[in-house]
Amino acid sequence: MTNARSSAGNAPSTPANAVSKLLSFGALPIVLIICIIIFQIGNPRFLSAPNVLNMTQQAVYLLLIAFGQMLVLLAGGFDLSVGAVVALTSIVSAKVMVAVSLAYPDAPYLTITAGFLATMLVGLACGWVNGFGVAIMKVNAFIVTLATSSIFAGVTLVTSQGIQVSGLPRDFVYGIGSGYFMGLPVSLYFAVPAVAAVFLLVRHMRFGRYIYAIGSNVRSAVVAGVNINRYLMACYMLCATMTAFAGWLLTARVSSGEPMLGGEFPLQSIAAAVIGGCSLRGGEGSPFGVLLGVIFITVVKNGMDLLRIGSNYQMIVFGVVLVGAVVLDRYRLERAAKR
Amino acid sequence: MPVQTHAVEGEVFASLSNASKFYGSFAALKDVSIKLSCGEVHMLLGENGAGKSTLVSLLTGTNRLDEGKRTLRGADCPNLTPLEAREAGINTVLQDFGLAPTLTAVENYTLGREKTKGGFLDKAQMRADMIRAMEKLGVSIDPDARVDTLTRAEQQLLEIVRALGGKPGALILDEPTATLSHDESEHLFSAVQLLRSEGWAILYISHRMEEIRRLGDVVTILRDGRFVGCHRLADVSNDQMITEMVGREMANFYPEIPHNPTTVALEVKGLSSGQKVRDISFAVRAGEIVGLGGLVGCGKAEVARAIFGLQPIDDGQVIVAGTRISKPTPAAMLDCGLVYLPQDRRGEALALNRSVAENIVVEVLGEKNSATAGFVKTSVLGRLVADVMTRLKVQPAEPRKLVQELSGGNQQKVVLGRALSRSRKIFAFDEPTAGIDVGARLDFYKQLQQLCAEGAAILFISSDLQELVHLSHRIYVMHEGFCTAELDQGQITEERVIAYAFGEKPKEDIQ
Numbered sequence: 001m002t003n004a005r006s007s008a009g010n011a012p013s014t015p016a017n018a019v020s021k022l023l024s025f026g027a028l029p030i031v032l033i034i035c036i037i038i039f040q041i042g043n044p045r046f047l048s049a050p051n052v053l054n055m056t057q058q059a060v061y062l063l064l065i066a067f068g069q070m071l072v073l074l075a076g077g078f079d080l081s082v083g084a085v086v087a088l089t090s091i092v093s094a095k096v097m098v099a100v101s102l103a104y105p106d107a108p109y110l111t112i113t114a115g116f117l118a119t120m121l122v123g124l125a126c127g128w129v130n131g132f133g134v135a136i137m138k139v140n141a142f143i144v145t146l147a148t149s150s151i152f153a154g155v156t157l158v159t160s161q162g163i164q165v166s167g168l169p170r171d172f173v174y175g176i177g178s179g180y181f182m183g184l185p186v187s188l189y190f191a192v193p194a195v196a197a198v199f200l201l202v203r204h205m206r207f208g209r210y211i212y213a214i215g216s217n218v219r220s221a222v223v224a225g226v227n228i229n230r231y232l233m234a235c236y237m238l239c240a241t242m243t244a245f246a247g248w249l250l251t252a253r254v255s256s257g258e259p260m261l262g263g264e265f266p267l268q269s270i271a272a273a274v275i276g277g278c279s280l281r282g283g284e285g286s287p288f289g290v291l292l293g294v295i296f297i298t299v300v301k302n303g304m305d306l307l308r309i310g311s312n313y314q315m316i317v318f319g320v321v322l323v324g325a326v327v328l329d330r331y332r333l334e335r336a337a338k339r
Numbered sequence: 340m341p342v343q344t345h346a347v348e349g350e351v352f353a354s355l356s357n358a359s360k361f362y363g364s365f366a367a368l369k370d371v372s373i374k375l376s377c378g379e380v381h382m383l384l385g386e387n388g389a390g391k392s393t394l395v396s397l398l399t400g401t402n403r404l405d406e407g408k409r410t411l412r413g414a415d416c417p418n419l420t421p422l423e424a425r426e427a428g429i430n431t432v433l434q435d436f437g438l439a440p441t442l443t444a445v446e447n448y449t450l451g452r453e454k455t456k457g458g459f460l461d462k463a464q465m466r467a468d469m470i471r472a473m474e475k476l477g478v479s480i481d482p483d484a485r486v487d488t489l490t491r492a493e494q495q496l497l498e499i500v501r502a503l504g505g506k507p508g509a510l511i512l513d514e515p516t517a518t519l520s521h522d523e524s525e526h527l528f529s530a531v532q533l534l535r536s537e538g539w540a541i542l543y544i545s546h547r548m549e550e551i552r553r554l555g556d557v558v559t560i561l562r563d564g565r566f567v568g569c570h571r572l573a574d575v576s577n578d579q580m581i582t583e584m585v586g587r588e589m590a591n592f593y594p595e596i597p598h599n600p601t602t603v604a605l606e607v608k609g610l611s612s613g614q615k616v617r618d619i620s621f622a623v624r625a626g627e628i629v630g631l632g633g634l635v636g637c638g639k640a641e642v643a644r645a646i647f648g649l650q651p652i653d654d655g656q657v658i659v660a661g662t663r664i665s666k667p668t669p670a671a672m673l674d675c676g677l678v679y680l681p682q683d684r685r686g687e688a689l690a691l692n693r694s695v696a697e698n699i700v701v702e703v704l705g706e707k708n709s710a711t712a713g714f715v716k717t718s719v720l721g722r723l724v725a726d727v728m729t730r731l732k733v734q735p736a737e738p739r740k741l742v743q744e745l746s747g748g749n750q751q752k753v754v755l756g757r758a759l760s761r762s763r764k765i766f767a768f769d770e771p772t773a774g775i776d777v778g779a780r781l782d783f784y785k786q787l788q789q790l791c792a793e794g795a796a797i798l799f800i801s802s803d804l805q806e807l808v809h810l811s812h813r814i815y816v817m818h819e820g821f822c823t824a825e826l827d828q829g830q831i832t833e834e835r836v837i838a839y840a841f842g843e844k845p846k847e848d849i850q
Contacts, residue, residue: 204460206453209442213450216439223401223437224451225422283441 028275028289032296039303046306057185057253059298061246062268063291064191066276067198068242069269070290074202075235076215076282077134077141082243082269084152085126086262089247091156093119094165094257101169108171115172116248123244126152127237135232149266156259165257177252187249194245198238199287211235215282264315267322272297274325279332297321350377351413352509352540353398353429358407360393367393370407371566373559375509375540380531382551382572383544384584385561386748386776391544392434394561395511398542399431400424412508425451428508430501432515437498438486445469445482448501472504475533477526490636491518499527509540516550517773520634521837528554546777548577560584585777592781593809596788598828600624600812602660604796605646605677605765610655612645617820619655623796625764628787630811631800633840638820639800640682643767647672647679659765673702676764680754680771682800688754689742696724696738699756706761727756732782748779755786766790767798772806784810808833818842 039046065082072079097115104110126148133144179186202208210231213221222228243265251257276293278285300321304314353375360368368390375381375398385391396402397409400419409416411427431437438447445462448469454461469482478496486494495518502510512531516524531541531554545551551558552572560567560583567583605623610616615638623629631639644650646657648667657664659675672679681687689698700720703709709716724738731752733745742753751771758766772780787810791797801807807814808831816824816839824839838845 200459205458206455206460209446209450209453209460212442212446213439216441220437220439220447221450223399223421223431223433225420225425226451227422279441283439 043306055302060187060191061250063294064246065243066269066272066294068239070273071235072239073278074215075211079239080145080266081149083262083265084149085243086247088152088156089122089244090251090261091160091257092122093248098167108169111169119244119248123241127240131233131236135229160259172252173255271322352377354410356408361405368564377540378538379556380541380554382555382558389561390564428506430505431511432498432502434513440487472500476530511542513544518635594788598812600627606658608656611653615641615820619822621815625794625796627812628797628799630807630814632807632836633817637817639817678758678763679767682770691743694739699724703760748775765796769800
């Protein structure tokens with residue numbers, strides 16, 4: 001049969017795609033460049049090599065968490081418990097490492113491995129609880145993760161009694177935490193494979209297609225035979241595991257288990273993802289956009305530090321940035337509806 | 340495309356016997372049997388709420404079977420999941436929730452059956468598959484376009500293409516031509532006939548007699564969730580099918596509506612709005628029904644939206660009862676007696692999880708005599724609701740019933756009821772009978788008749804050619820945003836409207 005003309009027509013793909021690309025990143029690259037110029041004028045040290053490395057180091061944690069958050073956002077949910085997961089991981093992994101290093105003082109790598117395993121377990125467990133609430137119990141993601149956030153924070157405080165856990169192995173603190181390898185922070189080498197894995201998962205594997213489909217239209221995914229519960233569960237577990245991993249790296253950075261670590265991450269990870277083009281309604285967003293969003297947040301934060309804007313003011317700024325990002329999201333929706 | 344159907348012609352592909360499905364105590368389907376045979380097009384006919392969708396959901400495994408037996412390819416499968424149904428070769432084109440809007444066409448096409456190479460998606464292969472499937476149906480859709488940038492017709496075609504790309508076996512089509520143009524429908528029909536000759540079993544739901552006659556081999560008729568009859572189409576007449584479906588004789592389907600036009604109630608001059616409405620002029624007088632026809636997407640719906648203030652007007656004038664409205668907004672238009680009844684009832688007209696009564700009175704709530712010092716006068720409103728519900732025969736007649744629990748036809752009545760809750764002079768109906776069953780349509784036509792007799796001016800937008808032609812006193816036809824014809828009572832024929840809708844001139848006029 002010939003490819004007969006249909007009045008549905010063959011819409012030219014390039015303009016439509018260019019428009020949607022522009023919309024998904026919006027003015028972000030431009031705004032980013034403007035910010036960089038302003039900060040550079042405000043403080044010439046901003047683009048110096050040490051500060052760029054410093055920003056890279058700072059960005060690693062948010063990058064991991066934002067990539068986890070992206071998975072959940074794509075599937076149409078979100079995770080407010082990432083901050084609490086960071087704190088819980090910090091305490092649990094630190095306690096485990098301290099205990100192992102007391103038992104085997106001469107085996108630092110065993111200690112670090114044990115800490116890493118504990119981290120993964122904490123992440124999987126927290127993610128399982130979130131996923132169970134959302135996928136199986138069918139409770140709104142907002143409520144579930146708000147509640148688990150409180151639960152995890154409570155568990156953290158009970159376990160630690162609100163006290164820092166110190167006495168972490170030297171190799172952990174000075175190697176992973178603040179070490180450099182070939183001119184780059186060691187933590188970056190840890191984060192890149194995880195981030196790359198999420199990228200492949202989202203863009204080049206079946207898993208990604210399914211979570212986009214679930215976030216875009218659950219019912220169509222059901223009809224297409226996608227096992228919704230399994231993939232939602234997997235999203236929350238991956239998100240929490242990425243977050244726990246970030247929490248572990250951050251513990252090395254701050255050189256002790258901190259019960260109050262990571263409070264800024266729920267807001268910053270959602271802001272980074274939404275600024276980078278993820279929709280709060282699900283089904284929309286890309287890893288590259290989220291990477292840009294993370295860079296943006298990190299640049300703004302570091303720039304304000306250099307301009308000596310206090311952290312209290314920074315909180316106000318990030319709140320405004322998040323609202324702005326959500327407004328942008330709405331605007332995208334309206335544009336999409338008009339087409 | 341080689342199709343490996345192992346099935347022999349005439350063999351039963353899927354069947355339900357004495358199947359029932361209950362929601363609480365309500366039987367959505369009771370004791371229904373149906374057999375889908377290979378190489379046969381099986382038509383399913385029934386009013387809305389007759390259980391067609393429930394029957395489909397039982398075949399696709401999206402609903403559990405409460406009683407009865409279900410077989411697929413000869414095997415008994417009491418606990419079918421959507422995935423198993425797809426694996427067995429059941430492909431569906433459902434009415435409204437098939438696609439993921441933020442994914443591209445090819446991503447939707449392959450959803451649930453992605454091809455992978457070493458764990459990674461084989462994008463080139465999937466694209467090639469989709470293009471091959473499109474060729475089979477004779478359509479061309481950009482594989483990389485996001486679905487929410489496609490027109491409704493393209494989305495519908497994509498759903499059909501997607502169903503064809505599945506495992507061969509059975510195809511279930513739920514009113515597939517509702518949003519398709521004539522050309523596109525023809526492609527679909529030839530694809531259906533091709534599939535039949537390849538030995539697919541096809542279940543086809545349609546309200547259009549013409550399609551049923553043309554494509555069907557067998558027809559099963561449902562009413563109120565019960566099985567009414569199953570006939571070979573050669574042995575049954577249209578009247579008989581309608582009678583079985585509705586449960587009574589349809590003596591005169593389209594009521595005769597007297598034409599007594601008086602003064603001009605609504606006049607539109609040179610209206611332009613966005614891409615889809617360009618330089619439209621028309622007038623509607625009190626006591627007449629003016630039809631606005633054309634293909635889906637020709638801009639006829641946007642005309643009413645622009646007049647009502649739901650989308651910005653770029654140029655032109657809207658004149659209501661002699662007064663020019665410079666900037667229409669819904670509130671202003673309602674105040675001067677124009678009411679618009681949107682096509683998307685669930686999306687734009689109704690609060691689905693609120694009661695019938697609340698939905699009907701929402702517009703009168705703001706009026707003086709419906710509340711004292713902010714407290715709603717329940718008795719006054721209650722009487723109003725009761726009046727409206729009797730006038731429109733809303734079923735069930737319970738004001739407290741939630742709107743989402745009503746059938747499509749009764750939801751439509753609630754929308755109309757809201758419009759009738761205040762006195763109006765001009766009604767703009769956008770696809771009022773889309774997705775409602777024959778009985779409810781008839782009720783709606785009678786309401787139109789009454790409104791018109793009471794002196795209302797009615798702008799009637801419809802893609803259903805027959806109803807447009809039979810009910811309208813005058814018709815304006817649109818094509819790609821422009822008004823291509825104005826037909827007066829004596830000139831209205833289906834052929835003329837179709838020709839102008841496709842931007843052509845009717846043959847007789849050329850001669």
